[in-house]
Amino acid sequence: MKKIIIFTIILIFIPFFIIKIFNINNIEEIQLKYINNINVRVKRLETNEIQTIPLEEYVAGVLAGEMPIYFDLEALKAQAVASRSYVLKRIEYNKNNEYDVVDSVLNQVYLDNEHLKEAWQEDYTKNINKIRLAVNQTIDQYLEYDGQIIDALFFSTSNGYTEDSDLVFNLELPYLKSVESSWDEETSSVFNSTTTMSLQEFYERLNLKYQDKLIIEILQRSNTNRVLKLKINNQEFNGRTLYEKLGLRSTDFEIIQNNTNVEIKTKGYGHGVGMSQYGAQGMALKGYKYDEILKHYYTGTKINKIY
Numbered sequence: 001m002k003k004i005i006i007f008t009i010i011l012i013f014i015p016f017f018i019i020k021i022f023n024i025n026n027i028e029e030i031q032l033k034y035i036n037n038i039n040v041r042v043k044r045l046e047t048n049e050i051q052t053i054p055l056e057e058y059v060a061g062v063l064a065g066e067m068p069i070y071f072d073l074e075a076l077k078a079q080a081v082a083s084r085s086y087v088l089k090r091i092e093y094n095k096n097n098e099y100d101v102v103d104s105v106l107n108q109v110y111l112d113n114e115h116l117k118e119a120w121q122e123d124y125t126k127n128i129n130k131i132r133l134a135v136n137q138t139i140d141q142y143l144e145y146d147g148q149i150i151d152a153l154f155f156s157t158s159n160g161y162t163e164d165s166d167l168v169f170n171l172e173l174p175y176l177k178s179v180e181s182s183w184d185e186e187t188s189s190v191f192n193s194t195t196t197m198s199l200q201e202f203y204e205r206l207n208l209k210y211q212d213k214l215i216i217e218i219l220q221r222s223n224t225n226r227v228l229k230l231k232i233n234n235q236e237f238n239g240r241t242l243y244e245k246l247g248l249r250s251t252d253f254e255i256i257q258n259n260t261n262v263e264i265k266t267k268g269y270g271h272g273v274g275m276s277q278y279g280a281q282g283m284a285l286k287g288y289k290y291d292e293i294l295k296h297y298y299t300g301t302k303i304n305k306i307y
């Protein structure tokens with residue numbers, strides 16, 4: 001009799017556990033909310049095709065392309081609002097043009113679902129759900145200053161401070177002012193970097209005549225220690241030129257000759273204007289909410305909704 005009872009219990013509970021296991025391995029995919037009917041015209045650089053993508057789907061693809069998936073949800077939400085603001089501003093700028101943005105770092109990196117399924121494999125549903133949660137929880141939200149959508153620039157890692165927009169892009173915007181960002185050093189693996197190249201390559205990249213002795217004279221640094229002007233073997237450059245021509249990670253740099261090589265030590269990663277992504281992650285880990293992160297990096301702005 002006992003054997004029959006045990007057998008009956010097994011028959012009842014085995015299907016139950018099978019269903020449980022099946023449900024664990026097949027997480028339901030969160031769907032994006034579509035409150036607005038705004039579309040983004042995205043030029044895919046690989047194919048030159050212009051795709052029309054719903055705004056919130058575009059923001060989700062940008063989150064996947066621009067911010068590490070392991071970041072805290074509040075940092076992802078801050079990025080979602082910044083990226084939505086950025087593209088809404090580009091839609092304003094490009095209303096009479098063929099497309100609004102390209103899908104690369106020239107604007108914002110956008111990755112579609114097919115790419116993400118291939119890249120994430122078995123983690124796709126878990127990862128896309130985190131992305132879509134950040135998008136849905138900030139649905140329709142954008143940043144404005146004085147009633148206008150802001151140009152919400154962002155970058156990877158600060159050197160401890162963000163930079164004024166006019167010192168980098170010759171464009172003075174009241175909401176893109178230098179602020180402290182002390183969290184980056186703890187959160188970013190690229191806070192400090194060293195680039196090494198031969199002296200010959202160094203001169204070639206800067207179109208300078210080869211000399212055995214490299215003479216560096218820093219003429220001007222910003223208040224955040226980023227190089228604005230310098231002389232190399234008596235020829236003047238600005239820091240941005242070296243950043244671009246030498247492929248540096250930051251304009252906060254130090255150049256050292258080591259025999260026939262040149263070592264360039266940098267602090268931070270990116271142009272330095274707007275929101276530091278690793279700074280946002282650091283703030284989130286300290287308990288700051290996404291709106292507090294955004295208000296810190298975009299001076300004097302407020303969050304508004306499309307409708």
